[in-house]
Amino acid sequence: MVPAALHFLLKVPSALSLRASLRRSLHRSSQGYPVCNSQSSKNYEAIRQQYRSEVPEYFNFASDVLDRWTEMEKEGKRPKNPALWWVNGDGEEVRWSFEELGVLSRKVANILSDACGLQRGDRVILILPRVPEWWLVNVACMRTGTVLIPGTQQLTAKDILHRLQKSKAKCIITDDSVAPGVDSVGPECQSLKFKLLVSKGHREGWLNLKELLKHASSDHRCLPTKHQEPMAIYFTSGTTGSPKMTEHSHSSYGIGLTFSGSYKFRSLRHCVSAGEPINPEVMGEWKEHTGLDIYEGYGQTETVLVCGNFKGMKIKPGSMGKPCPGYDVKIIDETSNILPPGKEGDIAIRVKPTRPFCLFTCYTDEPEKTEATIRGNFYVTGDRGIMDEDGYFWFVGRADDVINSAGYRIGPFEVESALVEHPAVVEAAVISSPDPIRGEVVKAFVVLTPEYVSHDPEKMMNELQDHVRKVTAPYKYPRKMEFVQQLPKTISGKIRRNELRQKEWKKA
Structure with a gap:
């Protein structure tokens, strides 16, 4: 998953250009930045040795990279490439230059500061699909020093309530599909002061971003942010409990991802x-x-x-x-x-x-x-x-998923991989199950392919057990097995083994 604050890099010049720009436009000052030569070098150890992790006292991706690119384009020092090129399934298209992205994001920054009254350090929850406004809010939050908390549209009203109460966010920005869920839990969130709707229509109690954009000023000075100031908070996927608020700074994502960023490519190569x-x-x-x-x-x-x-x-x-x-x-x-x-x-x-x-x-x-x-x-x-x-x-x-059976430590992933190799298995989740002799044993929850759903369950289990014995080790095979139609997963698609494990141990 590409982190929210830099997601727009999928549609701008490559991460190599980002690294080069950081070196050219920022390394001129006395402040150091992470330095590594082009990733075109195939010597991994040489890349590690060349890497330098110095960071400047102040850093803001919006002003130090995006705005700098705009200046370089105007000066003819870099080609005029689109900053964002967006097309939806209905044929709608938006194409912004870096200058246009700068102008529009400054307008949104003024909306956050003026219409919503947000100040440095205030928290903003953003729940939108991949529409152009999503990127504008990301950059605007950087400019204003407000802390972005992105969320997926798959969040339920209960999920939204947890995030609003936990984060004490003062503002939430979303669209018509999520707004009813926000309104249903809003009265329980005392810190929530402003609701901003991304829609062509209007909703009672909500400010309308599209309408405000028509009248907002593009005159905005980006706040100077220290590199360790909070830039974004991500709620973890919550595979082992309630999602935690993971805070990242302007440097940890704004600079920290420059080494591992996806290249611009015209055909699939990597x-x-x-x-x-x-x-x-x-x-x-x-x-x-x-x-x-x-x-x-x-x-x-x-x-x-x-x-x-x-x-x-x-x-x-x-x-x-x-x-x-x-x-x-x-x-x-x-x-x-x-x-x-x-x-x-x-x-x-x-x-x-x-x-x-x-x-x-x-x-x-x-x-x-x-x-x-x-x-x-x-x-x-x-x-x-x-x-x-x-x-x-x-x-x-x-660590919580590793199974200790009669002194043997068994990782679930190896057993799951073995099961998935069998043509009958779509996916599998492996957990510990209580056992009076071994303490705990391996149990597998298995989703079968349609062709095998009607097979005799006991014969199917024996066949899969034998398969795991052959491809792993005899002590690793699942002594218990349950065939299910689906597995519990987090919003991001990770299997919630802890949920299966808790239910299994409650039976004991």
């Missing part, structure tokens, strides 16, 4: 993935049909990219690659000792003596949870993994 590990069978199918490898990456809402299979690296199917420049990643034990290759432990990032600037700032208003992520000199991701002899990292599972 494929990346993240979010959930890809099963080796899926990778094989993709390679067979496209001729291209999938370069997997690993990261969190809190971290941006932690490990990746960078261009030019040898791919080990199933591995999440090597550490991203800027991060010192280790596998550690419960007392912060670094484990040798081949030993399973906690995936951790070194934060002492120097905390990486691209790491999230904190869990907003939850200092205890923030502090709980630190173990010794490391930030602990909450995921388990292994590093091999070549320095490649392998995902085992969330």
Whole structure:
């Protein structure tokens, strides 16, 4: 998932141009910026060694990059490319230059400051589909120093209520499809002062963004923001509990993503993935049909990219690659000792003596949870993994998801991957289930393909158990199995294993 504040980079010149612009237009000052040579270099170790993580005291993506690009275009120092080119399914089209994006985003900035009375540090929830106004609000929040909290339109009224109450947002911006849900919970949110509607119509109690844009001034001076000031808050996917508010700064996303940003391409050449590990069978199918490898990456809402299979690296199917420049990643034990290759432990990032600037700032208003992520000199991701002899990292599972059966530690992902390799299985989720002898055993929830739904359940279970024994290890096969029509998932599509596990253990 491309982070909200930089999502528009999908439609602007490549991330290489971003890095070059940062170096050219900003490195001229005495303030340092992260420096790395072009990613065209295929030597991963050389890229890591060349990487520098100095950041300036002040940074704002809207003024320091977007506005600078506008100036460079006017001066003839860069080609005039569209900043945003948007087309919907009905043939509507919007194409903005960098100058137009600047003018319109300044108008929205004035709307936030004047019509809505928002000030630096105030929080704004934005729930819109991929319409041009989505990008305008992103940039406008940067200009005003207000903190953006993006959300998907799949949020229910209950989800919206949780986010409004938790964040204490003063303003929410959405469209006609979400507005009724906001109105149904609005009276329970004392901090909510302004509701801004992106619509051609009007709604009682709401300001209309399109109408306000017609009369708003484009004269606005971008607030100078220190690089560690909060820029955005992302609610985590909530796979192991209620979503937490993960705060990112103007540098952690505004600069921290410059190394790992998607190139401009005219035909498909390079494929990346993240979010959930890809099963080796899926990778094989993709390679067979496209001729291209999938370069997997690993990261969190809190971290941006932690490990990746960078261009030019040898791919080990199933591995999440090597550490991203800027991060010192280790596998550690419960007392912060670094484990040798081949030993399973906690995936951790070194934060002492120097905390990486691209790491999230904190869990907003939850200092205890923030502090709980630190173990010794490391930030602990909450995921388990292994590093091999070549320095490649392998995902085992969330720490809470790892199953301890009769002394054997079993990661759910490996079992799920084995199950998905079978032609009968669409997808699977693996959890622990209580057992009087082994303490806990492996249980699989399996969604079958339509062709196999009518098969005898007991025979189907035995066949799948035998399959897992053969492709993994005898002790890893699921001793229990339940066939289901669908699996519980977060809004972002991740399987909620904790929900399945809680229900399973309540039966005991």
